[in-house]
Amino acid sequence: MQLKYIKTLLTSREFAAKVTCMAWAPNNIKFAVCTVDRVVLLYDEHGESRDKFSTKPVDAKYGKQSYVVNDMAFSPDSTKIAIGQSDNIIFVYRIGEDWGDKKVICNKFIQTSAVTCLLWPAENAIVYGLVEGKIRLANTQTNKSSTIYATESWVVSLASNVSGKGIISGHADGTVVRYFFDDEGSGESQGKLLTHLCPPYALAWGANSIMVGGCDKKVVAYSREGHILQTFDYSRDRTEKEFTVAVASPSGESVVFGSFDRLRVFNWAPRRGMWDEAKPKEISNLYTITSLAWKKDGSRLCAGTLCGGVELFDCCLRRTIYKNKYEVTYVGLSQVIVKNLSTGTRVVLKSYYGYEIEEVKIMGKDRYLMAHTSDTLLLGDLLTNKLSEVPWTGSGGNEKFFFENETVCMIFNAGELSLVEYSSNEILGSVRTEFMNPHLISVRLNERKQKGVEDNKKLAYLIDIKTIAIVDLAGGYNLGTISHDSKIDWLELNETGCKLLFRDKKLRWVPGSDVVVSQxxxxxxxWYSIDSPETVTMFPIKVSFCFLCKCDLSMWKSSLIITILLGTKVL
Structure with a gap:
């Protein structure tokens, strides 16, 4: 991971004016900064100032100077911001979806001590720490709070894992405590995990370990069970100061620590199972870094300072341009952003298993994405932003991909056809066939609504040159086979998957109907009623192009049409 300076969002002052906290919205569109004057500044994704609002004290009689905003977080839907304050309260502001929307307080959670840090990992659940040592949960739906666990030491830091289903808290006595809402089958323990040698103000939960830093000028990587894996010791470096804050990338594969005039970057090396330190980012007169925030797509990092400055950095491993149409940015080993240069739209391709993504390819008339990892295959539709990651064993890159169908990708490999529906993370179906021409395969996935049918997914393909098989993909069973007395060179199911048309010359169903046109x-x-194939309407013609189905008819000298009503006849 490399950090490249982009721009300054807030200019530093000549005196202490601490940036107390910052946060990126999950939708990547909004970025919030809270300054020492307790005003929340809102920026767009390009770092342009767009809006702001003032926070409020728990009681107006105490005045606007009576509290400090210690932390804040966006809601998962990016329409609200939770503000944790030193005057023993959390306010939740509804900021709306558009710039300039009215800001309203929609929740208040009064506490028994100051709120030091908070996260918003789930829809209605805000997790926060208190000076008295408690970790609590605020439910925005019921407007009630409850204690998750209690300690005897001030909570100085909070971090979540990549999925947001687990949290760790750092305490002033050096302890780090772990808690899971859902351990996702990992079997990892909960409770006190480790004791660091100093208060863990800089705390991050990476993909494979927990990283801790503090006033002893050391960065320590701990295993999932709290054992020391690596130590990076800077105590003898006179230019280094204490580590004040840390943040993990959205993929968990990189962690950045902030200190004085410096950002230290650590990248996980999966092949060696270790953290590697990249070249530090040193900026003179930046002073102490007090807050860090990583954009949810992994492409940007913001650093706030003791003197009120906010700096924006670009984050990437490498970047390529494809046909002057797309910018492909590898923001982590397992996360890639593909940006359309003409429209500005972006797709984030990510391995949710944390596998390293190999080269991303743009295929199918530059509309579809394909990438391999060691154990999975990633596919995506740039137009609909539907992404899939399915289990896939290594095949040496010999697969053939066909993207003619807009809902499903057809993959041929070693005599096997596999179907992957975009947005699904499981293979839809696999069959054996030697016929790789997509015109000899027809897949229909819920293309036309039918009364009483919710999930209608059918496949027709060739077993051999004269035999067609029909499969119900939703149920996972064969509907039957059809034998013909001559070579079949084209077949197609209708949109409901109830009728099959095949012949030795290419033709099409009329879209949105079961009308068939031939010559x-x-x-x-x-055939206006395909259920009565003997009833045909004929028109004398002299043209060689069918305006209904847009097929070239000049080559057709004869036609053979066979239609079968699936489900109403025994095949």
Whole structure:
């Protein structure tokens, strides 16, 4: 991971004016900064100032100078901001979806001591720490708070794992405590995890370990069970100061620590199972870094300072340009951003298992994404932003991909056809076939609504050159087979998957209906009721193009049409 300076969002002052906290919205559109004057400044994704609002004390009679905003977090839907204050309260502000929307307080959670730090990992649940040592949960739906666990030491830091289903808290006595809302089958323990040698003000939960820093000028990586894995000791470096804050990248593969005039970057090396330190980012007169915030897509990092400055950095491992159409940015080993240069739209391709993504390819008329990891295959539709990651064993890159169908990707490998529905993380179905032409395969996935049918997914393909098989993909069973007396060179199911049309010349269903159009030597043949194939309407023609189905008809000298009503006849 490399940090490249982009711009200054707030200019530093000549005196202490601490940036107390910062946060990126999960939708990557808004960025919030809270300054020492207790005003929340809102920026867009490009770092342009767009809006602001003032926070309030727990009681107006104490005045606006009576408290400090210690931490804040966006809601998962990016429409609210939770503000944790030193005057024993959390306010939740509804900021709306658009710039300039009215800011209203929609929740208040009064506490028995100051709120020191907070997270908002789930829809209605705000997790926060108190000076008295408690970790509590605020439910925005019921407007009630409850204690998750209690300690005897001030909470100085909070961090969550990549999924947001686990949290760790750092305490003034050096202890780090772990808690899971859902351990996701890991079997990892809860409770006190480790005791650091100093208060863990700089605390981050990476993908494979927990990183801790503090006033002893050391960064220590701990295993999932609290054992020391690595120590980076800077205590003899006179230019280094204490570590004040840390943040993990959204993928958990990089962690940045802030100190005085310096950002230290650590990257996880999966092949060696260790953290590697990158070249530190040193900026003179930056002074002590008091807050760090990483954009949820991994592409930007912001640093706030003791003197009120906010700096914006670009984060990437490498960046490539594809056909002057797309910018492909590798923001982590397992996360890639693909940006359309003409429209500015972006797709974040991420391995949710944390596997390293190999080269990303843009295929299918530059609309679809494909990438391999060691154990999975990633696919995506740039137009609909539907992404999939399915288990996939190594095949040496010999697969053939077909993207003719907008809802499903067809993959041929070693005589096997696999189907992956975009937005699904499981293989839809696999069959054996030697016929790789997509015109000899027809897949229909819920393309036309039918009364009483919720999940309608059908596949028709060739077993051999004269035999068609039909499969119900939703149920995972064969509907039957059809044998023909001559070579089949084209087939297609209708949109409901109830009828099958096949022949030795190419033709099409009329979109949105079960009407079939074909041609013989001098006539256009139309079957308005395909359930009665003997009833055909014929029109004499002299053209060689069908305006209904947009097929080239000049090559057709004869036609053979067979239709089968699936489900109403025994196949």
């Amino acid at each position: 013989n030597r001098g006539n256009l043949c139309i």
